[in-house]
Amino acid sequence: MSESHIACPTCGKQVPLSQDERTKSFPFCSDRCRTVDLGGWSDEKFVIKGKELNVEQEED
Ligand SMILES: [Zn+2]
Structure with a gap:
């Protein structure tokens, strides 16, 4: 089903x-x-997404 949709x-x-x-x-x-x-x-969305990824890797 997912093959027929994106x-x-x-x-x-x-x-x-x-x-x-x-x-x-x-x-x-x-x-x-x-x-x-x-x-x-929205720059905010990108920032938030990047933040989420970065938070897992470093931060502190
Ligand atoms: Zn949409």
């Missing part, structure tokens, strides 16, 4: 790969997610 780069929602099912916003699940991505990733 995760929306913005929210992780399952997006159908089938050309019949894929939206105009592909590979995003919706135009909203596409806009979010085009508008520039």
Whole structure:
């Protein structure tokens, strides 16, 4: 099942790969997610993600 879908780069929602099912916003699940991505990733999100990874490795 996962082979026929991919995760929306913005929210992780399952997006159908089938050309019949894929939206105009592909590979995003919706135009909203596409806009979010085009508008520039939230720096905060990236920082938070990086922090989480770094926290495990060092910090202190
Ligand atoms: Zn999405």
